[in-house]
Amino acid sequence: MARSYSIAVIPGDGTGPEVVAEGIKVLKAVAAVEGISLDFTTYDFGGDRYLRTGEVLPDSAADELKKYHAIYLGAIGHPDVKPGILEKGILLRLRFELDQYINLRPVKLYPNVETPLKDKGPEHIDYVVVRENSGGVYTGSGGITMKGTPHEVAVQEMIYSRFQVERCLRYAFEYTRKRNRRKTLALVGKTNVLTYVFDLWERVFHEIGDREYPDIKREYYHVDATCMWMVKNPEWFDVLVTENMFGDIITDLGAITQGGMGIAAGGNINPGGVSMFEPIGGSAPKYTGMNIINPLAAIASAQMMMETLGEDKAASRMEQGIVKVLQRDLKSLAAGRMGLSTTQVGDKVAEYAAS
Ligand code: IPM
Numbered sequence: 496m497a498r499s500y501s502i503a504v505i506p507g508d509g510t511g512p513e514v515v516a517e518g519i520k521v522l523k524a525v526a527a528v529e530g531i532s533l534d535f536t537t538y539d540f541g542g543d544r545y546l547r548t549g550e551v552l553p554d555s556a557a558d559e560l561k562k563y564h565a566i567y568l569g570a571i572g573h574p575d576v577k578p579g580i581l582e583k584g585i586l587l588r589l590r591f592e593l594d595q596y597i598n599l600r601p602v603k604l605y606p607n608v609e610t611p612l613k614d615k616g617p618e619h620i621d622y623v624v625v626r627e628n629s630g631g632v633y634t635g636s637g638g639i640t641m642k643g644t645p646h647e648v649a650v651q652e653m654i655y656s657r658f659q660v661e662r663c664l665r666y667a668f669e670y671t672r673k674r675n676r677r678k679t680l681a682l683v684g685k686t687n688v689l690t691y692v693f694d695l696w697e698r699v700f701h702e703i704g705d706r707e708y709p710d711i712k713r714e715y716y717h718v719d720a721t722c723m724w725m726v727k728n729p730e731w732f733d734v735l736v737t738e739n740m741f742g743d744i745i746t747d748l749g750a751i752t753q754g755g756m757g758i759a760a761g762g763n764i765n766p767g768g769v770s771m772f773e774p775i776g777g778s779a780p781k782y783t784g785m786n787i788i789n790p791l792a793a794i795a796s797a798q799m800m801m802e803t804l805g806e807d808k809a810a811s812r813m814e815q816g817i818v819k820v821l822q823r824d825l826k827s828l829a830a831g832r833m834g835l836s837t838t839q840v841g842d843k844v845a846e847y848a849a850s
Pocket residue numbers: 582583586587743775
């Protein structure tokens with residue numbers, strides 16, 4: 496019997512719909528050859544809908560989305576909407592309500608892609624960041640008192656429960672084992688300053704590492720030093736695990752070392768529920784409708800979606816498609832300078848992935 500999956504699609508704002516269309520094109524092409532049946536349902540959440548209706552996200556959205564096997568998201572962010580409203584009201588709300596407590600962000604340099612790192616190539620840049628995706632300062636705990644006076648005080652707290660820390664670390668250990676490369680998991684923290692939060696992270700890291708993952712080598716790096724090594728010695732890394740905000744910051748650095756937002760993919764994962772896959776880059780509104788934006792990050796996110804659904808063969812076909820188009824066709828990853836249009840890139844990847 497054919498494996499079949501129903502996918503919720505949120506194309507979102509700006510160039511989101513254009514890149515998502517190419518991801519779906521490639522998914523359909525590999526599904527056909529792998530005997531997978533895919534069913535797509537589109538939701539119009541995003542800036543335009545908000546400006547039209549005044550509603551950011553219907554309260555029923557998360558429950559509705561739980562019915563799908565996965566969610567495929569383009570981009571959220573609209574130039575006419577104040578920053579924060581859509582990001583918090585759609586993206587972060589869905590991450591929280593669907594309890595997608597892992598943000599998985601591979602940093603992999605493909606052949607023929609230019610990196611700003613001197614003397615580094617694909618053999619040096621291939622690691623994965625496991626970003627905790629449900630806690631930390633993103634919890635939204637805090638406030639401002641005496642606002643508007645010279646005495647005003649703003650507080651935003653970094654909050655972690657043992658439960659959150661433990662489930663994230665366990666995922667990271669399992670992932671490192673399954674990845675089966677150097678079997679090295681590095682905790683990225685700030686034990687010298689955040690002496691409460693990273694005391695907890697560090698203790699749990701070694702506790703469960705000792706007890707349950709003796710085959711996985713453990714390392715620790717301060718987050719500031721990590722930024723240095725990501726530039727100078729990225730080949731040291733296999734899997735990195737860190738808290739939410741640190742993960743947010745270091746994965747933008749990671750993304751630029753792998754060729755930038757045109758290629759960087761991410762997955763918001765709930766290992767026991769429904770996960771949501773999205774390119775790391777934003778909605779790039781100035782390129783909307785021009786058919787010049789690079790769809791590879793969105794295609795790579797769709798590849799992660801297939802991998803997470805257990806469709807490894809379909810996923811590796813998609814990766815092959817990406818690698819081939821980079822080797823044979825693309826002049827650059829930058830919008831407008833690829834030498835091909837958005838839709839042509841999708842056509843080529845679909846063709847290579849299916850052959
Ligand atoms: C990301 C983004 C989001 C985050 C923003 C848009 C809320 O930067 O996915 O990395 O901070 O998580």
